[in-house]
Structures are given as C-alpha cells and as structure tokens.
Amino acid sequence: MSKLSIIKELWQFLRVRKKWWLAPILIMLVLLGGLIILTQGSALAPFIYAIF
Secondary structure (H helix, E strand, O other), X not given: OOHHHHHHHHHHHHHHHOOOXXXXXXXXXXXXXXXXXXXXOOXXXXXXXXXX
C-alpha cells in the first residue's frame, strides 16, 4: 500500500463520516512533525525543542 493511498483513504473517511473536526488536528501534527524533521540537524534545534 502506498503512502498516497493512505492519504486518499483518510480523506475519504473524513468526508464520508463527517469528521471535519479531525482535520485541524491532523494538519497540526503534520506541521509539527515537519518542523522537527527539518530542524533535526540544525543549530535551531535547541530553540525549537525549548518551545515544547
């Protein structure tokens, strides 16, 4: 199963089951995960981790 199909299946679940309140939670999780991945090896990492 590819990553694209997982995202497509999640979108269909949100649309069919009317679970729109999950969308902001998922967006924030993706953004925070991306922030951690991008700053993992940089000099900004200690400052980012201090926020949390």
